[in-house]
Amino acid sequence: xxxxxxxxxxxxxxxxxxxxxxxxxxxxxxxxxxxxxxxxxxxxxxxxxxxxxxxxxxxxxxxxxxxxxxxxxxxxxxxxxxxxxxxxxxxxxxxxxxxxxxxxxxxxxxxxxxxxxxxxxxxxxxxxxxxxxxxxxxxxxxxxxxxxxxxxxxxxxxxxxxxxxxxxxxxxxxxxxxxxxxxxxxxxxxxxxxxxxxxxxxxxxxxxxxxxxxxxxxxxxxxxxxxxxxxxxxxxxxxxxxxxxxxxxxxxxxxxxxxxxxxxxxxxxxxxxxxxxxxxxxxxxxxxxxxxxxxxxxxxxxxxxxxxxxxxxxxxxxxx
Amino acid sequence: xxxxxxxxxxxxxxxxxxxxxxxxxxxxxxxxxxxxxxxxxxxxxxxxxxxxxxxxxxxxxxxxxxxxxxxxxxxxxxxxxxxxxxxxxxxxxxxxxxxxxxxxxxxxxxxxxxxxxxxxxxxxxxxxxxxxxxxxxxxxxxxxxxxxxxxxxxxxxxxxxxxxxxxxxxxxxxxxxxxxxxxxxxxxxxxxxxxxxxxxxxxxxxxxxxxxxxxxxxxxxxxxxxxxxxxxxxxxxxxxxxxxxxxxxxxxxxxxxxxxxxxxxxxxxxxxxxxxxxxxxxxxxxxxxxxxxxxxxxxxxxx
Numbered sequence: 001x002x003x004x005x006x007x008x009x010x011x012x013x014x015x016x017x018x019x020x021x022x023x024x025x026x027x028x029x030x031x032x033x034x035x036x037x038x039x040x041x042x043x044x045x046x047x048x049x050x051x052x053x054x055x056x057x058x059x060x061x062x063x064x065x066x067x068x069x070x071x072x073x074x075x076x077x078x079x080x081x082x083x084x085x086x087x088x089x090x091x092x093x094x095x096x097x098x099x100x101x102x103x104x105x106x107x108x109x110x111x112x113x114x115x116x117x118x119x120x121x122x123x124x125x126x127x128x129x130x131x132x133x134x135x136x137x138x139x140x141x142x143x144x145x146x147x148x149x150x151x152x153x154x155x156x157x158x159x160x161x162x163x164x165x166x167x168x169x170x171x172x173x174x175x176x177x178x179x180x181x182x183x184x185x186x187x188x189x190x191x192x193x194x195x196x197x198x199x200x201x202x203x204x205x206x207x208x209x210x211x212x213x214x215x216x217x218x219x220x221x222x223x224x225x226x227x228x229x230x231x232x233x234x235x236x237x238x239x240x241x242x243x244x245x246x247x248x249x250x251x252x253x254x255x256x257x258x259x260x261x262x263x264x265x266x267x268x269x270x271x272x273x274x275x276x277x278x279x280x281x282x283x284x285x286x287x288x289x290x291x292x293x294x295x296x297x298x299x300x301x302x303x304x305x306x307x308x309x310x311x312x313x314x315x316x317x318x319x320x
Numbered sequence: 321x322x323x324x325x326x327x328x329x330x331x332x333x334x335x336x337x338x339x340x341x342x343x344x345x346x347x348x349x350x351x352x353x354x355x356x357x358x359x360x361x362x363x364x365x366x367x368x369x370x371x372x373x374x375x376x377x378x379x380x381x382x383x384x385x386x387x388x389x390x391x392x393x394x395x396x397x398x399x400x401x402x403x404x405x406x407x408x409x410x411x412x413x414x415x416x417x418x419x420x421x422x423x424x425x426x427x428x429x430x431x432x433x434x435x436x437x438x439x440x441x442x443x444x445x446x447x448x449x450x451x452x453x454x455x456x457x458x459x460x461x462x463x464x465x466x467x468x469x470x471x472x473x474x475x476x477x478x479x480x481x482x483x484x485x486x487x488x489x490x491x492x493x494x495x496x497x498x499x500x501x502x503x504x505x506x507x508x509x510x511x512x513x514x515x516x517x518x519x520x521x522x523x524x525x526x527x528x529x530x531x532x533x534x535x536x537x538x539x540x541x542x543x544x545x546x547x548x549x550x551x552x553x554x555x556x557x558x559x560x561x562x563x564x565x566x567x568x569x570x571x572x573x574x575x576x577x578x579x580x581x582x583x584x585x586x587x588x589x590x591x592x593x594x595x596x597x598x599x600x601x602x603x604x605x606x607x608x609x610x611x612x613x614x615x616x617x618x619x620x621x622x623x
Binding site: 083101 | 520521532
């Protein structure tokens with residue numbers, strides 16, 4: 001397993017009344033796998049991502065274990081961590097408009113990555129830069145190298161960022177809402193790019209998104225988070241075909257459906273619970289249409305189904 | 321960049337031809353035109369400061385008691401040999417004003433440069449590192465901004481003695497805190513931007529991030545503040561020299577000439593008026609240039 005997370009919890013704020021951003025998450029990502037982490041705002045997706053690369057603010061209290069490629073992330077020295085982040089784990093952020101330094105050309109910024117992270121000698125730098133931009137299907141790569149970020153469109157910038165992130169052939173690529181800021185047509189092209197990188201280099205990719213359509217299109221596996229916990233995970237095929245957790249069902253139902261000339265959207269009643277007041281019971285119980293007394297009294301157990309599907313729900317057996 | 325500045329129409333109260341020569345900070349729409357007069361004035365001052373020794377008709381200390389207190393050439397009793405007249409020792413006013421430009425500008429430039437560098441260093445480190453270091457540094461900045469400048473200058477010169485180095489030090493003490501405060505606030509915004517986050521995640525060293533990504537992104541405002549500060553520094557130096565704790569004879573400075581000429585103010589107006597006009601001219605020129613840079617390069621107006 002490339003990445004193994006065991007019982008990871010992240011808390012912020014006071015010790016007496018902590019805000020439990022992530023609680024008890026177990027997660028595995030295999031080499032070359034594309035995993036989608038889904039959930040609504042505040043469900044802990046981004047915090048989980050930051051915890052994976054130890055990039056949380058100092059105030060965060062983290063417990064649990066993260067092993068990357070057989071090494072424990074918490075045992076790494078700052079120097080080893082820097083090497084790991086620079087070469088083996090790469091990250092892409094949501095907004096391609098602000099992810100590039102406005103004062104340097106694209107070539108300059110790509111060159112910096114290549115020279116410092118991939119030890120490319122100066123005389124080969126330009127060739128490698130062009131090659132990198134070609135690999136992300138950038139039109140007129142030679143010209144792009146001379147341009148500044150503001151001269152590029154959002155989709156082109158995201159391509160540049162993907163090129164930078166894949167330059168070191170990382171083992172794991174974390175993409176935090178990589179397509180949210182882009183048009184639907186550009187989204188599709190960027191998603192294809194992710195799959196190509198995986199196929200070409202065997203890079204495992206974790207895509208954090210609230211867009212289930214993105215996950216359905218390119219992911220192998222889906223992880224659904226709610227209030228800092230994993231509520232359901234499994235292969236994309238099995239979860240989309242047979243969602244077991246009522247939250248997953250509600251999320252899938254909330255994708256707008258075009259019926260003739262009318263659009264149906266099913267919303268989920270209620271709100272995400274306050275992460276400071278989570279009891280030791282199912283966090284979705286208050287919004288769940290099929291909750292029973294037990295759901296408000298005890299934390300749900302893990303229930304396993306075929307094809308490595310895991311569900312945390314007292315009533316999982318009853319739904320299909 | 322060029323298409324993002326259309327904020328609103330130019331306010332109707334501004335006068336186009338005046339705006340072109342002396343731009344105000346109020347012109348909101350579009351990019352302000354290059355202020356030609358301002359640029360020419362600043363260039364003239366700089367040329368006088370650098371090549372003054374060759375341009376001036378006489379050496380600044382050439383005494384000629386027979387020609388003392390000659391009025392400017394256009395006034396009765398004036399002579400073409402001394403276009404702007406002479407002082408009580410018969411020294412040529414034009415030559416001394418040109419020599420004064422060198423001292424005033426050199427002092428202002430040196431003081432601005434040193435206080436800028438020191439302030440940027442403090443602000444950059446405080447803003448980027450944060451925590452206790454930032455709190456302490458910013459309280460020190462507050463303390464320095466609260467110091468009454470003239471009193472401090474008098475006290476320092478009284479203990480350290482006069483001299484070019486000491487004057488510059490006094491001016492740096494008076495000015496560096498403003499840079500530190502500006503840079504720190506700018507760093508706080510740049511630090512939050514995604515390319516800095518990405519660099520940090522990619523394992524780039526903090527020092528590299530500070531120098532390569534944060535510093536270049538805050539320099540814009542620093543340059544604008546520095547140019548605006550040159551005018552301020554000229555006034556500071558003149559005040560110090562006027563009070564007798566700045567430039568000392570035989571060096572010439574406009575503030576010093578002003579002080580020397582006071583005795584003869586009743587019947588030799590040129591001894592005080594001309595250096596005073598030079599101070600006004602220099603400060604106006606640099607302030608105007610700074611204003612233009614401000615509107616052009618820092619349109620959000622954070623200064």
